[in-house]
Amino acid sequence: MKLGELASLIRSKNAGPFMLTFDVLFPSEQAYQRVKRSGVLSIERFARIYRCPPSSVRFFACDNARAFKFSMPRPLVQGDLGDGDMHGGQQFAPLTDLEIP
Amino acid sequence: MDPEIRYVAATGAVGAGVDSGALERALEIEPHFIAADAGTTDAGPYYLGAGEAAYPREAVKRDLTLILAAGTKARIPVLIGSAGTAGADVHVDQVFGIAREIAAEFDLELPTAVIRSEQDKDYLCELMRAGRIRPLEAAPNADERTIRESARIVGMMGVEPLQKALVQGAQFILAGRCSDSALYAAMPILRGFPAGLAWHAGKVAECGTMACEGARRGVLTATIRAREALLRPVGEGLRCTPQSVAAHSLYENAHPYLHQECAGVLDLTDTVFEAVDDRTVRLAGSRFTPSGEYTVKLEGAALVGCQSIMVGGIRDPYVLRRFDTWLAEVREIIERAVARTLGLGAGDWTLIFHVYGKDAVMGALEPRADHIGHEVGIVVEATCATQDLATKAMQLARQPFLHHGVPEWLGGVTSFACLHNPAHVDRGPVYHFNLNHVALPGSPDEMFRTELLTLGGGR
Numbered sequence: 001m002k003l004g005e006l007a008s009l010i011r012s013k014n015a016g017p018f019m020l021t022f023d024v025l026f027p028s029e030q031a032y033q034r035v036k037r038s039g040v041l042s043i044e045r046f047a048r049i050y051r052c053p054p055s056s057v058r059f060f061a062c063d064n065a066r067a068f069k070f071s072m073p074r075p076l077v078q079g080d081l082g083d084g085d086m087h088g089g090q091q092f093a094p095l096t097d098l099e100i101p
Numbered sequence: 102m103d104p105e106i107r108y109v110a111a112t113g114a115v116g117a118g119v120d121s122g123a124l125e126r127a128l129e130i131e132p133h134f135i136a137a138d139a140g141t142t143d144a145g146p147y148y149l150g151a152g153e154a155a156y157p158r159e160a161v162k163r164d165l166t167l168i169l170a171a172g173t174k175a176r177i178p179v180l181i182g183s184a185g186t187a188g189a190d191v192h193v194d195q196v197f198g199i200a201r202e203i204a205a206e207f208d209l210e211l212p213t214a215v216i217r218s219e220q221d222k223d224y225l226c227e228l229m230r231a232g233r234i235r236p237l238e239a240a241p242n243a244d245e246r247t248i249r250e251s252a253r254i255v256g257m258m259g260v261e262p263l264q265k266a267l268v269q270g271a272q273f274i275l276a277g278r279c280s281d282s283a284l285y286a287a288m289p290i291l292r293g294f295p296a297g298l299a300w301h302a303g304k305v306a307e308c309g310t311m312a313c314e315g316a317r318r319g320v321l322t323a324t325i326r327a328r329e330a331l332l333r334p335v336g337e338g339l340r341c342t343p344q345s346v347a348a349h350s351l352y353e354n355a356h357p358y359l360h361q362e363c364a365g366v367l368d369l370t371d372t373v374f375e376a377v378d379d380r381t382v383r384l385a386g387s388r389f390t391p392s393g394e395y396t397v398k399l400e401g402a403a404l405v406g407c408q409s410i411m412v413g414g415i416r417d418p419y420v421l422r423r424f425d426t427w428l429a430e431v432r433e434i435i436e437r438a439v440a441r442t443l444g445l446g447a448g449d450w451t452l453i454f455h456v457y458g459k460d461a462v463m464g465a466l467e468p469r470a471d472h473i474g475h476e477v478g479i480v481v482e483a484t485c486a487t488q489d490l491a492t493k494a495m496q497l498a499r500q501p502f503l504h505h506g507v508p509e510w511l512g513g514v515t516s517f518a519c520l521h522n523p524a525h526v527d528r529g530p531v532y533h534f535n536l537n538h539v540a541l542p543g544s545p546d547e548m549f550r551t552e553l554l555t556l557g558g559g560r
Contacts, residue, residue, distance in 0.1 A: 009348075015355040017142050017534040018239040023351050025344075050466055060357050064374055065347035071355035073239035075465050079146040080533050081405060081451050081484055082464065086145050090462045 003040070004096030006031045012092035015071060017078035020088045022046075022070040022095065032066040038100050046070050049094050106289050107132045110321040111168045113309030115139035115181060115196075116156025119164045120336060123319040127335045128175050130322055135172050136284040137164070138307050139196065140183025142400060142534070143353070149187035150252040150402035150532025154195060156186070162199045169203055169273065173211070178267060180274045180284045182258075187400075188278030189253045190219040197275055204557025211273040213556040214266030218277035218549050220254045220399070225540065233541040234399070238355070240537035247401070247535050254401040254536065259363030261545040263287035266553075273556055277549075278400065280362055281307035285323070294325045296389035300367040302330040304360060305346055305384075312349035313339045333381040341382040343374035363398075363545065365391040395545050401536035406451075407488035408528040409495035411481040412520040413502065419509040420516050421473055427507065427516075428454060434501040439494050445485065450494060455480040479517075488527060495525035 004010060008027040015021040024041070026032035035041060047054040052072050060069040076083040085091060109127045112119045115137050124135075144155040154161065165181070172179035185192025197215060204211065226245045228234050236243070248254065255278035264287050266274045276284070285303030290296050302323040305312045310319045312332065319336015332341045350369055351357045360367040371386040420427050435452060439445050458477035460467035481502065483494040502517040542548045 013353050014143055015353050016537065017146070018237075018241075018537045019355045021351075021353065021355050023348070025348050049468065058355065062347070062351065062357050064343070064372070065351060065357070066344055067348055067351055067357075069351050069357050077241065077534055078142070079531075081482075081531075082453050084455055084461045084464050087143055091466060093463070094468050 182279030210558035214271035301387035
C-alpha cells in the first residue's frame with residue numbers, strides 16, 4: 001500500500017523561513033504501527049528523496065500523535081529569488097507514493 | 102492563588118476572521134483574558150520589508166472590533182501580538198490607528214499598553230560587536246552590514262513585557278513582534294501557574310481552532326490549573342482530541358517536543374494528552390526548562406530589487422519535446438538583448454523561469470523534473486536594481502519567447518501564449534529574510550519599549 005493511502009494527512013510546511021518540516025499522520029494506531037514497523041520512513045530514505053545530506057535531516061516518530069516528522073533546511077530560504085513555494089506546503093508530494101509493505 | 106485561570110483564543114490570526122457567535126458563547130466560561138495573534142513570517146518577507154499588512158485593513162478592523170467588544174463586555178484584558186503581520190513599528194501604528202477608530206465608534210475607554218519591538222540598528226551592531234548575536238540552525242551569514250542594509254529588524258518578545266503591562270493595569274495590550282504562545286502564557290505565569298502548562302496551552306491556542314477536528318469556525322478556550330491544562334473549543338462540530346492536540350504540537354515546528362522561547366525551552370517529551378469528554382483534552386507533564394541566558398529571536402528583511410514578470414504557456418509539442426534546450430536558447434537571446442540594450446551583465450540582474458508542469462513548485466527537490474505535460478506554464482521573472490530596468494528587461498524578454506522556433510517548423514512561429522496585455526506585470530520591490538539569529542540583550546526589557554496610554558475616551 002502507498003503511504004498516502006495509509007495516512008490521514010501528509011503535509012509539509014515552513015518551520016520558520018529557513019526550515020521545512022514534514023508531518024505524516026495516521027487515522028489509527030494500527031496504520032501508524034504498520035508504517036513504523038516497516039522501517040520505510042528513515043533519515044536515509046528521506047535524504048535520498050529530498051537530495052540533502054542525511055546529517056541535515058531530523059526524524060521523529062511521535063507515538064502520542066501517531067505521527068512521523070521530518071525536518072530539513074530549506075534549499076532556498078522562504079521568499080528568496082527562485083523559491084516556488086512560499087509556505088512550503090507542496091513539498092510533501094513525493095512521500096505519498098512511498099510503498100509500505 | 103485562584104485554583105484555575107481561563108482564557109479564550111479568539112482567532113488564529115487577526116484579520117483571518119473571528120466567529121462572533123462562538124466568541125460570545127465562550128465568554129460563558131468567565132475567562133480572565135482574551136488574546137489573538139496577528140502576525141507570522143509565513144506570509145513572507147515582503148510585509149516586514151515593505152511595512153505592509155497581509156490582511157486587508159477592513160478584515161483586521163472587523164476582528165479587532167469583535168475582540169475588543171468581547172473584552173470590554175467581560176471587563177478582562179485583551180492581548181494582541183505581532184500587530185499588522187510583521188510587528189514592526191509601522192505595523193503597530195497601523196493597528197493602533199484601527200483600534201483608535203474602533204474606540205471612537207464604540208465609545209470605549211481602555212487603559213492601553215503599546216509595546217514596540219522594532220530594533221535600533223546601532224544597538225544591534227553593538228550587540229554584534231560584543232558577540233551577543235548568534236546564528237540559529239540554517240542561518241544565513243550576517244554581519245554589521247546585514248543589519249545596516251535591512252529594511253527593518255524586529256525582536257520577538259516573550260512574556261516579560263506583556264506581564265509588566267498587565268501589572269500596570271493595561272486592559273488592552275497591543276504588541277509588536279511577539280512569541281505567539283507568550284500572549285497566552287503571560288498572565289497564567291504571572292498568576293503563579295506552572296510555566297510548562299502555560300506555554301504548552303499557549304502553543305496549542307495560538308492557532309485558534311487549528312488544533313481541533315472538524316470545521317474550522319469557532320474559538321478555542323483553555324483552563325490552566327496547578328497540574329493540568331484543559332483545551333476545549335466552542336463551535337459547531339469542533340472537537341479537541343488527544344491526537345488533534347498532539348498533532349498540532351508538530352505544526353510549523355522543526356522539533357516536535359522542544360520549543361525555544363526567550364527565557365527557556367518548552368519540553369513536551371513527557372506530556373500526556375487525555376480526553377476529558379468528547380471535545381475536551383487534558384494536558385499534563387509539559388515542562389518549561391529555563392535557559393541560562395535570555396535570548397530574543399531576530400527577524401530582518403532587506404530589499405532584493407524590483408521585479409517584473411510575464412506569464413504565459415506553451416502547447417506546441419515540438420517545443421515541448423526539446424523544451425530544456427529551447428528554453429536555454431531563449432535565455433541566451435534575452436540575456437544578450439538586455440546586455441546590449443540596458444548594459445546589464447550576468448551579475449547585475451536575475452532572470453528566473455518558473456516552469457509549471459515541470460518543476461516550478463519543487464524546484465531542485467522535484468524528483469520528476471524529466472516529465473513534462475501536454476502544456477507548460479511559465480512565469481518569467483526579472484529582478485533588477487530599479488523597477489524601470491526590470492520592466493524594460495521584461496519587455497525585451499517578450500519577443501524571444503514569442504518567436505524563438507524549433508527546427509521542425511519552417512517559417513515564422515509564435516511559440517508562447519501570453520496571458521496578459523501588456524504581457525509584463527510590474528511587481529515593485531521584493532525583499533528577502535536576512536536573519537535567523539538570536540540576540541542576547543543585557544536584560545529582558547532592553548529590546549522592547551512600552552507606552553502606557555488611554556485608548557478612546559475622547560482622546
